[in-house]
Every structure is written in structure tokens, then in C-alpha cells.
Amino acid sequence: MLKNLSLCLFNRDHRIRRFPMTPCNQFRIKLHLVFTARIPHLTGGRSNFSWRREGLHRIIVPDEKNIIMETLKRLCDTDKMDLIVTSGGTGFSPRDVTPEATKMIIEKEAPGLVLAMLKGSLEVTPTAMLSRPVCGIRGSTLIINTPGSPKAVVECLNFIKPSLKHALQLLKNDLEPVKVTHDAMQSLPSLTEAASATGEMRYSCCKHKVELDPELVARRHRESPYPMIAVEEAQGKVLEHCLSLGDVVKPLQFALGQVLAEDVYASDPLPPFPASVKDGYAVIASDGIGKRLVISEASICGSKPELQKVQPGWCMRINTGAPLPSGADAVVMVEHTKVLECSEDGKTEHAIEILKTPHAGAEIRPIGSDIKEGDIVLRKGSCIGPSEVGILATVGKTDVKVYRSPTVAVLSTGNELQIYTEKLIPGRIRDSNQPMLMSLLSKQGFNVKGGGIAEDNLDSLVARLKSALSDADILVTTGGVSMGEKDLLRYALTSHFDATIHFARVNMKPGKPTTFATCCFEGKNKIIFGLPGNPVSAMVTCHLYVIPACRKIMNFPYSKILPTKIRVKFGGPQPVFLDPRPEYHRAYLDWSGGSELPVAYSTGNQLSSRLLSMHSANVLVILPGASKSINKAEPGSIFDALIIDTL
Numbered sequence: 247m248l249k250n251l252s253l254c255l256f257n258r259d260h261r262i263r264r265f266p267m268t269p270c271n272q273f274r275i276k277l278h279l280v281f282t283a284r285i286p287h288l289t290g291g292r293s294n295f296s297w298r299r300e301g302l303h304r305i306i307v308p309d310e311k312n313i314i315m316e317t318l319k320r321l322c323d324t325d326k327m328d329l330i331v332t333s334g335g336t337g338f339s340p341r342d343v344t345p346e347a348t349k350m351i352i353e354k355e356a357p358g359l360v361l362a363m364l365k366g367s368l369e370v371t372p373t374a375m376l377s378r379p380v381c382g383i384r385g386s387t388l389i390i391n392t393p394g395s396p397k398a399v400v401e402c403l404n405f406i407k408p409s410l411k412h413a414l415q416l417l418k419n420d421l422e423p424v425k426v427t428h429d430a431m432q433s434l435p436s437l438t439e440a441a442s443a444t445g446e447m448r449y450s451c452c453k454h455k456v457e458l459d460p461e462l463v464a465r466r467h468r469e470s471p472y473p474m475i476a477v478e479e480a481q482g483k484v485l486e487h488c489l490s491l492g493d494v495v496k497p498l499q500f501a502l503g504q505v506l507a508e509d510v511y512a513s514d515p516l517p518p519f520p521a522s523v524k525d526g527y528a529v530i531a532s533d534g535i536g537k538r539l540v541i542s543e544a545s546i547c548g549s550k551p552e553l554q555k556v557q558p559g560w561c562m563r564i565n566t567g568a569p570l571p572s573g574a575d576a577v578v579m580v581e582h583t584k585v586l587e588c589s590e591d592g593k594t595e596h597a598i599e600i601l602k603t604p605h606a607g608a609e610i611r612p613i614g615s616d617i618k619e620g621d622i623v624l625r626k627g628s629c630i631g632p633s634e635v636g637i638l639a640t641v642g643k644t645d646v647k648v649y650r651s652p653t654v655a656v657l658s659t660g661n662e663l664q665i666y667t668e669k670l671i672p673g674r675i676r677d678s679n680q681p682m683l684m685s686l687l688s689k690q691g692f693n694v695k696g697g698g699i700a701e702d703n704l705d706s707l708v709a710r711l712k713s714a715l716s717d718a719d720i721l722v723t724t725g726g727v728s729m730g731e732k733d734l735l736r737y738a739l740t741s742h743f744d745a746t747i748h749f750a751r752v753n754m755k756p757g758k759p760t761t762f763a764t765c766c767f768e769g770k771n772k773i774i775f776g777l778p779g780n781p782v783s784a785m786v787t788c789h790l791y792v793i794p795a796c797r798k799i800m801n802f803p804y805s806k807i808l809p810t811k812i813r814v815k816f817g818g819p820q821p822v823f824l825d826p827r828p829e830y831h832r833a834y835l836d837w838s839g840g841s842e843l844p845v846a847y848s849t850g851n852q853l854s855s856r857l858l859s860m861h862s863a864n865v866l867v868i869l870p871g872a873s874k875s876i877n878k879a880e881p882g883s884i885f886d887a888l889i890i891d892t893l
Contacts, residue, residue: 503691
């Protein structure tokens, strides 16, 4: 049953109206989709698309992004609504912020609904291209943005009506009607004419999913059914689904590599007292040059200068950073003095001569000259490196609020693999991917767990996936994403976890079959990366997708999320033949030749199975795909490169 179904309308006069709906037996959606009441105050009369309702609640919400966000979150998280439809705020005016507010709170996007509404609307009017709707999911609530026009609201809802009921049933995990719909989909025309003729193609879930039952070996795909997308598009899709996990307070000693979740203020000035800039003598500037008697005590770092006072004609030795004693108003550096009188053993100065006229305030850091009390010393979103740790320690910040780091589980797949710590078994190879990726991710400061090795059968894979997903926010698997009959990852994800595959083929070498998926497991959103099994492919794609995903979740500044890109000169004695796909060529940098740009030298054979090509590599040179005019990367050519290790 669909309970508490809610229609929420943000319209052009900035009001939100909530209509609690009756249960599912009164929420009737047929292909023609005509409901049996009207939306008062919105359409001004009876419409072709309306709702049966009980009761009316009115909430006033201005065109303020934060207020819209909080209202949507309350309707989703507290009121547990099934459906929210917003009206208005999707255009180009400065006050149109509903899509931005919606994007900030949804956990999954629903681009198909947006596409259906825009496609249908453009057939009605060309001005529909100015609409910027967002559709998505938060928890078990579906949120749909529509334009402010009552006519446009009705039209948009009619455009998506064929799938709306099924979408709500999926969100509510209403299994019986979902199964009926899925069974009906089995009779729909399949993806290829051959399969359509036999009628034996079976989908793992909904019509839009293209993973076949692995038992149908003879009818498996001979080519990937997933579209090939560019690396930049793939990275964009990944980052869209990486949402913050909130914040946590950590002791300062464990905050290195984290991102601040709050502004940090100085509770004290720095320095907290007038401090000497140089080693020398604290003096009274008006005494000028000439002889000074030396006070026997000295002001050193950590001393209490208030115990001594400098009188006219006297001075006191002082060290760099030490507090200025009372009575003194300047410091004369030791180089501008000479000793006139001292003890016989040379351990005590009795009198000195000032050789250079002092000025009041000379060589003194005033109170708060570095940091004033109440100053913001670090802003929210700052990455905590060694310097930031020093600043936090300086202001006495022993515990800091940082964004939570994701927990990443790394799972290897393959019958041929064994744990690397054991003696090699005939027919097996040691698993290098798991320790390699765990080391790489740990080096970045992320929480990492091993997920073990899954065999190439569905039961083993599903069990390992469940175990890994229960403990992690991000799951990284290696292997099982190509075209072999034992490449089961995508089928397992869609059939057993109702995962959404966002992409499964990227125009790059190595790493073409890289897969990115999301799902909800045990009530929490999970991110899943299916990396290729070849070690180099796994390493390269981890740099391009997994590490940026973790950084995005931790709220790293955008400039620090993706690998740093530089320009390099391609070195080596011979040209390199280009692949049809853009290649991420492993190389190391050298500055010794006097070139304006660093020279990138290849690490040798670039086979994706040859892990030695990663040894000593600190950049990935991005070689373009071959074309009719260019099929070689000549020495001396200039290319972009991504930094992947210390230079």
C-alpha cells in the first residue's frame, strides 16, 4: 500500500500546498491517467490531471534556497511522503532556485523523468527549453520539479504518467505489483531482433536494464549493450552521486588529510604578549645610543618578564620570541652592540654600548600581530595538511569537526585468485589488486577494509557483495565486468541489489569496461565501482574515479577532487603508436634536460596486465585516440598528463 502520498506544489507566488492522499486503492494510475478531483487555488478550476485527496494543509515557502531545502527534507525524512511535486522556480530568473535546492537534498537523480517531461514539453512549445527541472529520490520519496504554469504542471505530469505508479511501487518496495509489472515486461520486444524472435531473452529487472540471465550462455551479449562514454562524462556521473556523509569530531592528531566542517576561530591573540623579533637587548628607545647597564636576568622564551622592569639607563638581554620586559619599548639586535664590562669568567655582562639609535617598537611583534583574538584562522572546507595542523595547535584546537571519510571495501573476484600470503597453488595466481588498491586508498587517508575474494559464481559473489556493502560506503571490486560468461558483477548488482548501472563502458585505455553503480542496501545509499581485473587497469581507474569520489564525499574543494593536470613534453627515442581510444600512458617526469616543460618518459610495455609499468610512474600521459591524420605520439610532442604520485 502507498501511504501518505503527498502532492507538494511550490508555485509562482512562492506557496507550497500539501495534499495528503488516500491509500493506494484510491491512487489509481492507468495509461490514460485521469484522476477524479481538482487541485484548488493552483489551476483555478477543474483540470484533466488532478488528485483525489482528504484534507488540505497549506505551508508558505519563499523563494529561498535554504528554506526550500529544509522543507523538502522535512517532508521526506519526517513526514515520509511518497511523492512531492514542486511547481515553479525552474526558470532563468534570479529567484528560480528550486532545482538547485532539490539537487542539494536528493540522494539519487531520476534523469529519465526529466527527459520525458522536456521531450513532451518541447513538442508543445519551444520555450520549454528554458525549463531546468530536476527529478530525484530522497529515502523513499520521489521529488519532481515542474514549471510554474498550471497548464505546464498538468502536461508534465501527463508525460510521466506511464511510469509514475511503478516508480512509487519500487520506492515503497511493494513487491507484489512490482513483480506483476516485471513479469509483464518479459513479453516486451527485446533488445535485438534475434532475441525478439526466440522470445528467450530475460532481463534482470526493469526494461531499461540490459543484463541477461547468466545461464543463457549462448545468448549472452557479443558486444556490450552499454554506450561508450568519455572519461570526463564518466567522472561527472560519479561525482553527481557522491554526497557528504555528515561530519564528525576528531582529535587533532587524527585530523591530517581531513576537510574542516566548521570555521575555526582564535581564542587568544598571537603573540599573546609583545615579543622580540631578534636576539639582543630590550631597551628604552629614548635613552638613545651609548652605555647601558645590563640587568643580570635575561628574558628568554617562556620566562616571566613582569618580574623585572627596565629602568632608564638599563637594558635586559632578550631572545627571539621572548616577551618584552616591562619598561622597555624597543629591542636592539646583538650585532648593534659591544660589551664594555663583564665578569672575569666572561659569564656575566655588566655594561654594553648601543651603537645604533633605537626607535620605539623596533624589532617587536605587538600583541595579536600574527593572529587577533576572534580571527578566523581556517575556514570551513579547508584541507588539513601539516601546516593546518600547526595552525590548529597554535590556537589550541585539540578537537576538530571534519567531514566524515567514506569507508571503502575492496573486493577481488575470480576463480584463479588466491591470497597473496599463501604458497602458490597450481592453476592460481596471487591477488595483487586488493593489497595494491587498499594501499593506494590508505595512502590518501581513507578508511579501507578488505572484502576478500569472490569466486566466479553468483552465490559466492552475492554473499561477498552483501558482506562488503554492510560495512562500507563505497565498494570497489576488481574483475567480472568484461564480456565473459563468468563476468557476473553487473547481473548480480541489478538482480540481487536492485542497483542502477550509470555507466559500464568508457572510451579509455586501459579501463574500458569500468562500471559505476549505486544502490540502497540496508537503508543506506551505496556507491559501487566495478574496476577491470587487470592490475594496471584497476590502478589507473582507481586514480580517475574512486579517489575523486572519496574526495567529493569528504567535501574537498573542487580543484582538489580530480587528479592535477599539467602539460608535459613526451620523451623517448621512438614514437608510440596511438590506440583508437585515448590512452593513459604510464610515465615518469624528468626536469634535467633544461626544457621549459618537464619531459615524460614511458615506463615501457603498457600492457594492462603488466603491473611493472606502474613502477616509478608518477604521471599518466593522456595520448589522444588515433585519427587518419595522426597515428603516432612523436618524441617532443606536448600532451596533458595527470599527476598520480609524488614528483
